[in-house]
Amino acid sequence: MRAITYSRYGGSDVLELTEQPTPKVGPDSVLVRVKAASVNPVDWKVRAGYLDPLMDTVFPVVPGWDVAGVVERVGLDTPELSVGDEVYGYVRKDWMQGGTFAELVAAPVRTLARKPASLTFEEAAAVPLAGLTAYQSIERTGVRAGQTVLVHAAAGGVGQFAVQIAAARGARVIGTASEKNHEHLRSLGAEPVTYGEGLADRVRALAPGGVDVVLDFGSDDLVATTRAVLAEGGTVASIVEAAARDELGGQYVWVRPSSADLDALSALADEGRLRVDVAQVFDLADAAAAHEASQTGHVRGKVVVRV
Structure with a gap:
């Protein structure tokens, strides 16, 4: 072969x-x-x-x-x-x-x-890899309807799936991205914010009470930003920063193969809720x-x- x-x-x-x-x-x-x-x-x-x-x-x-x-x-x-x-x-x-x-x-x-x-x-x-990473991060943080979720690197390979999966669960999604990707994020169901200096203030302007979940698929200063925007009782998961677990008490996610999780992604795709x-x-x-x-x-x- x-x-x-x-x-x-x-x-x-x-x-x-x-x-x-x-x-x-x-x-x-x-x-x-x-x-x-x-x-x-x-x-x-x-x-x-x-x-x-x-x-x-x-x-x-x-x-x-x-x-x-x-x-x-x-x-x-x-x-x-x-x-x-x-x-x-x-x-x-x-x-x-x-x-x-x-x-x-x-x-x-x-x-x-x-x-x-x-x-x-x-x-x-x-x-598979990107979709499972997003799905398992969302599962481990318990994202559910009515919550506000901040997705870092929302226009990236994993972030795009996370935005759609969280939105399909009925969560409000705020996603960080460069301005050129803002319209694309809106089409996926997220409220876009520009990353970089002043990010925490921009997120707080959209969610004055803080966010319930932070999903980190690539951020500049995860610890400081999370402490500034996470609501009391909220949680965080990261695929790039062990500090999410070690300093913030959240989850550090390394994706695992899973037929059951792939079936869940298939259902979302066939329902038209996962592009x-x-x-x-x-x-x-x-x-x-x-x-x-x-x-x-x-x-x-x-x-x-x-x-």
Whole structure:
């Protein structure tokens, strides 16, 4: 099978299109014929070696954790899925090796769910890691109807999903973003505010009594801002700052694969309450360019690789 691989840590130049053996399929896994995968910031951070202290790496590595495709073969004990099922998932394993930037990937069933019928394969591939990160952050902070939620980096890959999920729950959402993204945030259901100096005052002007939940997907001064805007009894979750837990008594979130949570995202998508923003689509052979596009940090929406 064709796959993108790298045999050492480094920049995008270490990525190459190679021929690899068909992955073996374990008892609780299925073989997925990949239709699309997407790039997340963690992908190029893994490629650069930043996660080496956390996860074992077996070279050559096939990068990528997000996938959408069709089940081609099932394992010995996979009653959840059948050959021909259209699926999507966050295929993170316990070590770095067999990722999703390939024609075929062996995926544990716990990492997959049926693809939302309303989404294309490219759109579905853009959901899992970012969508699950947003959903699990919202679950762990208990966002509910009637609350006011502040979302930092609301126009980013995770933030856009968080805005929509919180709004779907009946929460009022305030989202930080640059002014060029304010109209987009309004279309997703958020009240936009510009980040930077004076942010706490701008949030307080919108919510004089403070906000009930702070969701941090990228902020300049999380601790000070949260202390200035969080209402009594409120809570905070962050995917970038352990201070959310250590100094503010909230949650530090590292996303987990979850079929049940993917099903919840699928329901929102098929109900028309979760839009997916695909910024660019690259062919598999151009995976290096896809990594570079993501790494600029200037892309609104997800970068997808079509296989």
